[in-house]
Amino acid sequence: MTTRIKICGIREGDALEAAIAAHADYAGFVFYPPSPRAVNPREAAVLGERALGRIQRVGLFVDARDEDIGEAVEAARLDVLQLHGQETPARAAALGARFGLPVWKALPVAGLSDIQLAAAYRDAADLILFDAKTPKGALPGGMGLRFDWSLLSGYVSPLAWGLAGGIGRDNVAEALAMTGAPLVDVSSGVESAPGIKDPTLIAAFCRAVRAP
Template sequence: MLSTATAPAIKICGIATPQALDAAIAARADYIGLVFFAKSPRNVSLRDAAMLGERAAGRTKVVGLFVDALDATVAEAVTAARLDVIQLHGKETPERVAKLRAQFGLPVWKALSVASREDVANAAAIAGAADLILFDAKAPKGADLPGGLGLVFDWDLLAAYRGQAPWGLAGGLSPDNVADAVRRTGTKLVDVSSGVENAPGVKDADRIRSFCFNARTASQK
């Protein structure tokens, strides 16, 4: 469950090393994300995912990120990393979301790419199937990755969302803009990946610490 306090829940995505995991835990991140998508510089093997999942157990929640993955791929990752949440970042339909939710008995988050009010309106179709809608910036046409590109969308577009499902915010968040994002949108979850890196896939402990602090104290500024 997401926090009901003023401060949003925090997810550090693209964790691939014990050092990055420990930095996220030390900064009191509520969730860490493991990427199971071969094209991503943050992709983790099942062996590494198992190690990270064991290290995270009881200390933070583990989210597995998938892009149009097969059932077998999801099942292997759920078991290996002891996932707490499944996050879908591809073109999965509401039916696919509901199927995975029922099959694995885990919360399912669905990322939606946003560039217009119409994109936000599309969330209504999936709100009944997903436990959380994650609004992310739309990747450029032809991009290999659906997210983690450091792109920001117009947060004012979220005023058009009328769905019943809880929602979170991703897309170009960083220590520099997360407080403003929280204040402007009222999001209950912030999700960051490239914004806390010093190179693609290489997490920076200081940026993780700053991001979590700025997100958590946004309402106090």
């Protein structure tokens, strides 16, 4: 099965075009103002229109209000909601029902017990994204940190899942060999500086994922 690719934290048109040209499956737009990758609804509308029919649009939210999520959904015409905060299974299920969109729930991982938390979202989310746990007070993702990928060796779940955290072109083959992840999500690994996507790195990353 072909590994799906998400390029997260896209803010500019050239990065979006690079993701599309490299045959990534998802473009991630961050709606979390503290992040250097954040976009506002006006910016997201431009990107969302440009992406229409060419790549799936994922909106990333951190403990956001329904009103703010709704504004982003309408502006960017999102295809997927990604929850990257402390959202409970009940909250994930409620958002999926309200907006009629697939819900991805990111879980921060430091040990095996964190991976086992995925079971609680079996009937509440459409996909679990395992990401590295960041230090207290830091941003919840996009820090270039990785966890022990061997924790996912042989992982089997009835719920779709993906891998994030510290992935780049130089180690994605290792990540896939260790985990067999059906989806990989990259952000800082395709940047020249925080929040600045590098089209060359996007292309190289996608080539590395899809290499035979």
